[in-house]
Amino acid sequence: MIRLAVFDLWGTLFWHDGWKALRDKYGIKGKIGNLIMKEPLTSQQTAERLAKKFGIETDPKELAEEIEQAAGTAKPVPGALETLELLREKGIKLGLCSNTFQTAFQALDRRWGLRKRFDCVFLSYERGVLKPDPRALLHCPQALCVSPEETVMVGDKLHLDVIPTQELGMTGVLFDPENEHPEFRPRITKIREIVGLIGVQRVKL
DSSP, X not given: OOOEEEEOSBTTTEEOHHHHHHHHHHTOOSOOHHHHSSSOOOHHHHHHHHHHHHTOOSOHHHHHHHHHHHHTTOEEOTTHHHXXXXXXXXXXXXXXXXXXXXXXXXXXXXXXXXXXXXXEEEEHHHHTOOTTSHHHHTHHHHHTTOOGXXXXXXXXXXIIIIHHXXXXXXXXXXEOTTOSOTTOSSEESSTTHHHHHHTSSSOOO
16 A cells, blocks of 8 residues: 655646756757765756866856746646646645755755645765765655555656666656656556556556
8 A cells, every 4th residue: 555655846746947958058968966866966066067077157146046037937747736736635645755955955945835735755965875875865754654665656768767666676666757668567647647556556567
């Protein structure tokens, strides 16, 4: 029986189009987790690291302001917040597990009160660990004394959220709103569908 639902943040519960636009504008390519997501950095520190890494000539103070503005534009995936409420009503514990940087999450938390919606929150910049490290993926089940077999992890990245959690004994569910992996199971295309999946004793892989 599923007792805990852990969610990825970006691309699963919230869209972050402003950050994507900023990356495109300044040519910020590839993985940047180790650069800005493994320790708590101010927006100024984040800007300085990005500028140095990618040769951005914009004044770091201006870039920091753009980062803060972009962070404030994040919007919930349709039905995401309602889904959390429905699961809580069903007695399911809720966890959040995210590779993220401090400015982005704090902006989100101020606007949407995100942290208080979960029983357990794992943020890479607070812990110094990134998914798919098992220490990240197992944090919420261990903190809440729930076994992997009683845990479902929902995310939009097969290599970060889904396959690694399946290998750890959890039920990894792919959130695939653009229908990019129609052959993969278990998979949902609307976030509300996770409520129905958790309604069965164990999601079949």
